[in-house]
């Protein structure tokens with residue numbers, strides 16, 4: 001007998017049964033109209049999830065990281081300057097990629113647990129009288145620390161500086177509000193295995209008309225990720241190479257599931273589940289890594305473990321003893337936190353099972369918590385508090 005528990009890692013996420021079935025399809029000719037019938041609804045659905053106005057959707061056989069590479073290589077030239085804040089493993093890795101591509105990165109070093117600092121971004125752009133900065137990079141949801149940055153606020157902080165605005169929304173898009181048009185985002189990057197509830201394998205991007213125009217002068221080399229080749233083939237209903245048809249069919253189905261639930265309801269569900277997790281953490285006498293409530297992510301919480309405890313021990317014990325996956329701390333916070341992923345195909349009841357498992361591990365490890373305390377706090381919130389919050393909002 002094989003038993004499968006839900007995962008509580010911040011991606012890949014649990015895959016709804018119907019999405020798995022949609023991925024499982026016989027071979028079709030990807031140069032026939034049958035492919036366009038799969039592809040078009042996927043693109044239309046992604047546009048809605050990204051909150052796109054004008055612009056195009058790009059779907060690449062890749063992952064979120066490939067989406068970053070596509071974003072910079074299609075729009076920038078060697079030696080160009082980009083501005084980015086570093087406050088976690090994912091914002092760090094995007095900066096590292098830019099440097100490896102020969103870009104000059106003006107880095108705003110920011111403590112882990114904080115978000116993108118609007119004042120420093122505004123000051124850096126204001127000081128850039130000659131408009132050397134060609135792009136501003138922002139990580140919407142820093143998955144290493146569970147921190148959400150204010151993307152609309154960054155756009156405002158940019159003022160009338162002409163830089164492009166690229167956003168890593170890999171662990172937020174499809175789970176937390178994202179509004180590419182209202183926020184003036186030029187490239188938004190997502191991956192199939194997080195909010196879209198698919199296996200890994202697709203980078204999903206929204207690109208604005210300004211980003212499309214930037215391709216004309218961008219000199220960084222690109223072939224596999226060339227947006228121009230993609231857009232030319234899309235216009236003819238196809239792909240410049242063999243598309244992963246099953247994944248794209250899964251994507252078409254997944255965006256329909258999000259639309260059926262209603263994006264507002266999807267975001268409210270993520271917020272409710274996350275808030276229950278935060279109540280549990282408080283009951284354990286612990287705190288999130290995110291420094292203040294407006295930074296709290298609704299898709300992942302990095303829990304700061306008590307002094308003398310190691311978050312990685314909990315993750316390893318949970319996997320080996322209970323068959324339940326949590327995320328380890330990365331980089332600067334390795335061992336100091338463990339991460340609870342609460343995004344994608346998830347319910348209150350599934351989350352309670354995750355919290356109960358975390359408690360069993362803590363008790364096993366001799367951490368100073370009372371069994372059931374966090375679960376009870378989350379139960380109370382899911383039964384009562386969430387309803388009161390909804391009433392107050394109405």
Ligand SMILES: *Cc1c(COP(=O)(O)O)cnc(C)c1O
Pocket residue numbers: 011063064065066090139141142143168169170171191200
């Ligand atoms: C998961 C993640 C990535 C990396 O995506 P891959 O699909 O693993 O390449 C990038 N940024 C953030 C914020 C993420 O959470």
